[in-house]
Amino acid sequence: MRSSKEMQDEMNGQGVTDPEVVLGSDVEPVNEVSSAQAELEQLKGERDQLLDRLVRLQAEFDNARKREIKERADSRDYTVSNTVEPFLGVMDNFQLALKADGTAEQLRAGVELILKQMEDALKGLNVQPVETVGTQFDPRIHEALGSIETKEFPDHQVLEEIRRGYKIREKLLRPALVRIAANADQVAD
Template sequence: MEDNMKNSAEEIEREEQTPPAGAEEAAPPEEAAEAEDKKEEKKGWREKLKKEDPREAELKKLQEDYTALNDKYLRLMAEYDNFRKRSQRERDALYPEATAAAVSGFLTVVDNFERALAAECSDPEYKKGTELTYKSLLEALGRLKVEAFGEPGESFDPNCHNAVMHIEDESLEPGTIAEVFQRGYRLGERVIRHAMVKVAN
């Protein structure tokens, strides 16, 4: 049927392009009116043939809907990816802070163990138990990637050490740590507690 409609449209266009016989001579009024009616009828056919097929209109609408939904999906995926990356950055920044805050509460316990081990003890079994407990505490800090610093002989660094005393000692280079009163601890590059030291001038 579509072929018949196409052929009809082509015939109509050919007839319109071909001038009628005797066009040079003036046509009678009845014939002119009839020719005008035929022209209008052909024009109507042409408009009818030019009308869009309902299936094509539906397909076009479906394609537009698909494009709109696909754009919405891509935007949603981009927003989710940005949210995921931002959340990961926040977690990465929060973890060291939370770990440092928790560890700082245990550092006084570590200090007390060190004082206990430095004191005289008449019971070797008690001392051995204290040493094992201290060792397990340091291992727990090591698993959290917390490390101690501040030993005699190290160079003084104001970013890591807190100088509470200065001494004149010719046997030590200026700026060398002579004594450590309290060791410092850090988590990666973050200093949890500065080492309290005595520094040679």
């Protein structure tokens, strides 16, 4: 019989290596696979956490968007109600005027009072009429509907207000429709 040394030499001659070395090389890939699996599990856990966080952030964003829409609608309703409230009394007085059986003078006096009430309501909202008659024409706040030939007034002075213009603070809501003076003597100068 052959000795184990002879058998080992024969195996070495045929390209077979030491059995311990063969077993050791098989163990290393097993360690690499288990570490890769551990890393994969860790990455899956991180992914799940990030997906959960993303879902929560999307829900928070959606809730914030819905809350903002509701708050905007509430704010608009509040603004409209505060704006309309002063005009309800004006409407009531118009209805009373329509039911009244008075003379034309009494009706005119009542309409003037209602107009005063309307002007007060607008002042409460910081709405002011644009200055017109007697001022110099300003295309930023006036719209000229025509001119009147005259020698008594300076050229481009507002002579007549056809429709009142309004502004809120410094912002123009609508320009005033006016007729202006056309003084040929001053144009030539």
